[in-house]
Amino acid sequence: MAPANVGRKCRHGAILKVLATNICGSDQHMVRGRTTAPEGLVLGHEITGEVVERGPDVEFVQVGDIVSVPFNIACGRCRNCKERQTGICLNVNPGRPGGAYGYVDMGGWVGGQAEYVMVPYADFNVLPFPDRDQAREKLLDLTMLSDIFPTGYHGVVSSGAGVGSSVYIAGAGPVGLAAAAAAQLLGAGSVIVGDLNTDRLAQARSFGCETVDLTQGTLEDQIAEILGVPEVDAAVDAVGFEARAHTREGEEAPATVLNSLMTVTRAGGALGIPGLYVTEDPGSSDDEARVGTLKVRLGLGWAKSHRFTTGQCPVMKYHRGLMQAILHDRVQIAKAVNATVLSLEDAPRGYAEFDKGASHKYVLDPHGALEGVKPL
Template structure:
């Protein structure tokens, strides 16, 4: 069996690259694996040799100790790879296929999957709805920041790239299809972005920049990105976005200076539960983004909430927030007849179309999020640099495909 190295959570702000077992077509016991999933047979699965696997802001929440993730949980839900083995129940995916792996794990058989709600599959996580690789409380499917990873329901889940050489040429863009590009795009679709819209994106991390890219692809007239990190705001400006510096206060006045009124047509939350208040010295205030978006969103508008919110946060600022209970101004939302869309992006709804946009040079998502490839062994430093606020989307290169 080939060796298998992987990035594992070792405690708050501590990750290590460790040796793990090569995947088999059975879910074994391990850190975070739901007891009801132990021994689960996966004849419908494929083993994927990782071509690229990215560090995500959602991973950082766990690494900061802001979830109930167990020590030794193997991280990584943004996976692109080459199929090296298939189970006896796989009919269409073949060894040698180059594929994108949606971060949602979905069976393709349940009511939600059949309705296109693959982010809340009913059959992959015994303790709740929805699942993802290498993520806390999502069934215990082993993460993909590794040399090899098991993908269940391969015929359903995997998006095959049409040409191997073309895929490798554009791999830094295509690796964004597993999560952040569809997620950012979903935020904009959920917010009702259409040609001519004015759009505000809260957060200039990689997901926020992906949302800004999605808004441009959908035809927005103005895309405004708000953040407290000047390096990340500069990255947003590099591909045509307007920016709001939230160290100077709330967004409304600055938005008015850009579009002539303190409102936008569409608003997206790409921050989530570790949000800070506005102003240079503001501390953590997790409801800030949601409340500010309700204020600046035009009456009758829509909010796309793609920032992560959790029900277990041991590092939260108060007891309510530790359980995911935030002080929302729901009255504002009700009075303005606002609509809200939350939850995991159903990646399959978008990834084929976004793949075609990449392959036909309609979008440069890797450039917009400032993607940088590093080795698997350099992952701990990548996590530390990303946590410090650098405006880089780190892409791990475990098997040397990107260099090739």
């Protein structure tokens, strides 16, 4: 816990009964020992729940509301929050801009892979669903609003993709699949997903994506086979710092994705980079990567006039619109990411299977709220 946050009063907070809380790839980095996360940290920044108690300064959120909780913790008062940059709130983390639940160096806020969780600045932070019964019915899809759906969407929007665009998404994990679904929602003409994992590529094809198996030849050649040219209009990095070389052996090469995206993105295009990069990676075999220094071909990106957008997704910028897309059946996000429900007690199995490359988005169900709930 950040020392300045110890004993901090949260009269503005609400306590939620957790109805769904998801395992994220960012959690997996910590479990693998690839961050400086301390032992005993309660994980979980993807939270959907029911308000069961509220602090005396909470005015608008009501007990009984079913709400989505952005993984960004934001005060709603600082300059960045007022400019819709809630991923880098200046008041919730004494260490640096930006806070999150159950995450290393993000202020020490307790995570939501638990039965209950406290949400600070509740009036500002939570997104109440308009109808309790509808929220319960669509809970498996709505739980994706706390992180991966807005994060994938942010990556695609940041890449400049739109109607008719060709988009390449590096990584067919849950965020990459969410980005692919977002690209389709935005009207992209061709959505191509690349990975080393054949099961995850099959999941991408299940909802209409083209795929590239990065063990089967160069990325440029495989894109050319699909599009007729070896480049795309826009690209998204949904992999991050644990990237691997595009070979059968797949040895770690943390700058691989960034460099490959600059290679295949057209001149004047953009890269959306929601994939996580860290300032410290104690588990890396590369001395420079241990302190977040990567061998990125910035000269290539400069020569092609690329634009780059990095950092946490400001979830609040997108989550209400994406909620409406789910409620009005415009997107099937739980199916796209292969949402799979586990009990809270089964979380270790979910982490182990996810670590082995299982093509699932594991959703934990602490109170049985997801019994009988199916993807849209």
